[in-house]
Amino acid sequence: MASEAPSSSSLSMPGVLALRVKMVSSGLLRLVTVPARLRRWDGAPTVFQDVLFATIRAMFKNMTIAQSRSMFKGTTETHLDLCRETKQTPKSITLDEVVAHWIGDEDADIVVFYLHGGGFSQPCTLGHMQYLHRLVTDMNCLGGASIAVLLPAYTLVPDAIFPTQLKQVATMLLHLLQQRNRDPSRIMIAGDSAGGNLVFTLLSHILHPRADVPRITLTSPFRAVFVFSPxxxxxxxxxxxxxxxxxxxxxxSMLRRWAAMYVGTADGEGPVSRTLGGDAYSEPLLADASWWQNMHTVAQQIYVWAGANELFVDSVRAFFDKLRLGWVNGGGAPQRVVLSVAAEEPHIGPIMDVMYGHKEKSESQYALEAWLREKLV
Incomplete structure (x- = not known):
């Protein structure tokens, strides 16, 4: 099983300190320029978010992979932190190719097979897991079918490139279907950002099997698919x-760099002017609408969420148009594939709310939970 992080010998503490200085400087600059920008505001909805998001952008722009590994724990270690926080016994599935971690009861009625985001280069954050834990807890209080999350810790770039991640999640999903005897109607497929990309890569593979990835044959469609900011x-x-x-x-610039690393066309971590090398599997928007015909035989329903304030919103809309056209032309009912674009929300808005400590749920979180509740009857 591949390691989730490089060795500590590759880490540079002076580099990390310099990165943190850039992050703080960017946040302070954003704060002190608030009065000058008020008349023609082009930032996040609140000053707090505006400053925080500027700090995060500075991190993404300047951070190397080695620096990120020294700043953030791996997915498996973070799962242990979540279990300590929630006073649960850690449970995982370990295969030769990949490990996956349970959030909730592994004997729940429905398994949400969740593929985390992070640009294929970053591990799952504690905020992601806290969001998923709250979602599981709250959904299970409603009295319908119970749910639990199974979260694969797939190998990150640059330790492995596409299609390794697809092979790993396909292998884990096959284990769930065959060794755990889970009927597809008792499985939901979900993910965010790069994980949302990987969701549609996985669905593409089921519809159009690749010779270099374990084949998945379904006896029935998955219960549902939902993605945030794919x-x-x-x-x-x-x-x-x-x-x-x-x-x-x-x-x-970070997006181009990490995408090139994922598809194997990057020259180290240097600047990338345009990402080349994607195809219908690794870059879902490249697929024609006809590619998605018969998707209703793979998933009963699909829910796509995007924030109106995120960089991805135009590409998500363009992708959804193709997905919906293929879905309908293939015989799927149009009302069973849904796009929700939330006003003034950023990338992975529902998860970001948890990351920066919002106690109350947003309208987006309530909307997804209402949609999910109907699928658990």
């Missing part, structure tokens, strides 16, 4: 990338 295009030429540059947490 990274469906590696292009940074969409209008929303420029229009939302000061409103979102994402930064365009």
């Amino acid at each position: 990274w469906v295009s590696f292009s940074t030429n969409f209008p929303s990338v420029a229009e939302n540059a000061g409103k979102d947490i994402l930064e365009h």
Whole structure:
């Protein structure tokens, strides 16, 4: 099983300190320029978010992989932290190719097979897991079918490139279907950002099997699919990338760099002007609408969420149009594939709310939970 992080010998503490200085400087600059920007505000909805998001963008723009590994724990270690925080016994599935971690009761009625985001280069954060734990807890209080999350800790770039991640999640999903005897109707597939990309890569593989990835044959469609802010295009030429540059947490040069690393066309971690090498599997927007025909035989329903203030919103809309056209032309009912674009929300807004400590749920979180509740009857 591949390691989740490089060895500590590759880490540079002076580099990490310099990165943190850049982050703090960017946040302070954003704060002190608030009065000058008020008349033509182009930032996040609140000053707190505006400053925080500027700090996050500075991190993404300047952070190397080695620095990120010294700053953030791996997915497996973070899962142990979540279990300590929630006073639960850690439970995982360990295969030769990959490990996956349970959030909730592994004997729950429905398993949410969740693929985490992070640009394929970053581990799952504690905020992601806290969001998923709250979602599981709250859904299970409603009296319908119970749910639990199974979260694969797939190998990150640059330790492995596409299609390794697809092979790993396909292998774990097959284990769930065959060794754990889970009927597809008792499985939901979900993910965010790069994990949302990987969700559609996995669904593409089921519809159009690749010879180099374990084949998955379904006896029935998955109960549902839901994704937050899926990274469906590696292009940074969409209008929303420029229009939302000061409103979102994402930064365009980082996106090109990490995408190139994922598809294997990067030259180290140097600047990338345009990401080349994607295909219908690794970059879902490149697939024609016809590619998605018969998707209703793979998933009963699909829910796609995007924030109106995120860089990805235009590419998500363009992708959804193709997905919905293919879905309908293939015989799927149009009302069973849904796009929700939330006003003034950033990338992975429902998860970000948890990350920066919002106690009350947003409208987006309530909307997803209402949609999920109908699927648990």
